[in-house]
Amino acid sequence: MLARRNLLIAAVTTGAVAFSTGSALAQKKYDSGASDTEIKIGNIMPYSGPASAYGVIGKTEAAYFNKINAEGGINGRKINFITYDDGYSPPKAVEQARKLVESDEVLVVFNPLGTPSNTAIEKYMNSKKVPQLFVATGATKWNEPKEFPWTMGWQPSYQSEARIYAKYLLKEKPNAKIGVFYQNDDFGKDYLKGLKDGLGDKATSMIIAEEGYETSEPSIDNHIVKLKASGPDVFISITTPKFAAQAIKKLAEMNWTPLHIVSNVSSSVGGVIKPAGFENAQGILSANYAKDASDAQWDNDPGMKKFVEFLAKYAPDANKLDGSVVYGYGAAQTMVKVLQMCGDDLTRENVMKQAASLKNFAPDMLLPGITINTSATDFAPIKQLQMERFKGEKWELFGEIISSELSN
Missing domain, CATH: 3.40.50.2300 (Response regulator)
Known part of the structure; x- marks a missing residue:
């Protein structure tokens, strides 16, 4: 079967949230990709090509955002997750990043995968001042907040x-x-x-x-x-x-x-x-740095139970033994945490500010004792193994x- 060049997973948003008072509206701040009803998140994955095994990360993230939407969204807003295939090709990644920013007008590009692809889009994302957030690569250079204030890693370097x-x-x-x-x-x-x-x-x-x-x-x-x-x-x-x-x-x-x-x-x-x-x-x-779903020692672990329940309901075809599924779940939980912290200030600047303000955050599948911590001078969320x-x-x-x- 030929891999589709573009894979679009968009959460279906039903209904609208009405706000009756002008004062409530006045307190809200939005950049492109955010509104009273929606938060538009972009993503780039190798659904085809030599690194296609990682494609399940994007599919898991889509499923997790569907779960969040089914539970009412984030502060009343539904996530519209748009994810494209770059085939693990840097030139294609550049093309998809431009499409997400200039055509789809997403608020952030979240968890784009691969060191070569992220390297190719880093200067563009920073010039456009669009968060290139929680990139799916452990290259050390994603922790350079002075040089690239709009790019942040997630996993250990x-x-x-x-x-x-x-x-x-x-x-x-x-x-x-x-x-x-x-x-x-x-x-x-x-x-x-x-x-x-x-x-x-x-x-x-x-x-x-x-x-x-x-x-x-x-x-x-x-x-x-x-x-x-x-x-x-x-x-x-x-x-x-x-x-x-x-x-x-x-x-x-x-x-x-x-x-x-x-x-x-x-x-x-x-x-x-x-x-x-x-x-x-x-x-x-x-x-x-993450729990292994095949290990019986975690069978009664609260975080593992939540993970297994999530897969059963929202991603029944996913393989819980695939570390990439665990990875996508943890990254998506971190993105949701940041958006929750943003409240009604859904500007790109505030998204980066909150992403750089995580304190002892523990997604369900991190090993006990390992937590996520960031600051304005530290863009490396996970530092333990x-x-x-x-x-x-x-x-x-x-x-x-x-x-x-x-x-x-």
């Missing part, structure tokens, strides 16, 4: 995560010979920088091989073969889901069993591990929650 892996290896395997398999773009290079920074003076001696791949490649087998030949006993996979699954399968096929670390963005049980084969993923390490190891058919958390300050 890639460099922070990679420094945690470096810290683990320095402690547990100080003589490791590391082979790094990475996506050859800003996403992969950001992780790689964090890893090297974390290893410090030992980076040059511990990292014995680096192999980059392009997202346009149909297979990455030759890269894995080349890495194995260099002799590493640690394999670090800095990849998007499709390629992470391919790498897990290839290592098993070759009977190559180094200590295997996968980046958080590709640690989904449903989206990566299961397709790659549970038997091929035993002992793989990663780090996480916990190591995890894959065993059986699920991830097992171990060690303490690690907080990692962002690098400049």
Whole structure:
């Protein structure tokens, strides 16, 4: 089936909210995309192309906003969620961002996905003074409020995560010979920088091989073969889901069993591990900040119960084991929280002000002890992770929650 170039998910708004007094109207402030009855939110996702596994994030967010609308909306206003496909292509992302801002006239562009795509639209969004809010990428550069005051991240930065892996290896395997398999773009290079920074003076001696791949490649087998030949006993996979699954399968096929670390963005049980084969993923390490819906320890957790109930009612076809579904749910909850904080001042400036004023906010699916905090000088909402190891058919958390300050 051909992927549709544009996917439009718009919440159906029924009825109107009438305000009878002039004084009530006078207290309200609106920019494009907001009114007495509606809040228009734009989004860009790779529903097609090499990163299409992430498309479920946009679908989950649409379902969550439908839930909010069914419950009366935000301060009486319904969310109109408009999400387009960019195929993980930066030029297409620019085209879609312009359409959302200039044609659809959205209030914010929320959770657009991918480091390359967000890099391509960042200057445009800031020049137009339209929030590029809670971007779905952990690049460190989204925490630059002075240079780009209209762009903010959401998840832990890639460099922070990679420094945690470096810290683990320095402690547990100080003589490791590391082979790094990475996506050859800003996403992969950001992780790689964090890893090297974390290893410090030992980076040059511990990292014995680096192999980059392009997202346009149909297979990455030759890269894995080349890495194995260099002799590493640690394999670090800095990849998007499709390629992470391919790498897990290839290592098993070759009977190559180094200590295997996968980046958080590709640690989904449903989206990566299961397709790659549970038997091929035993002992793989990663780090996480969110609860795993496959883990029985959360069965009686209030947040998990809300998540499962939401899926049953509003996204019955969604796979609760897919980490991207969990991600979309958490990001959407954060967006709703910010809009609630805005009250009747739905200007773009106030949206950014409230987004930079989150204090100990805990979406349902964050691990206990991990909360969202921002300020006018800190645009990195989540800064904590916990190591995890894959065993059986699920991830097992171990060690303490690690907080990692962002690098400049």
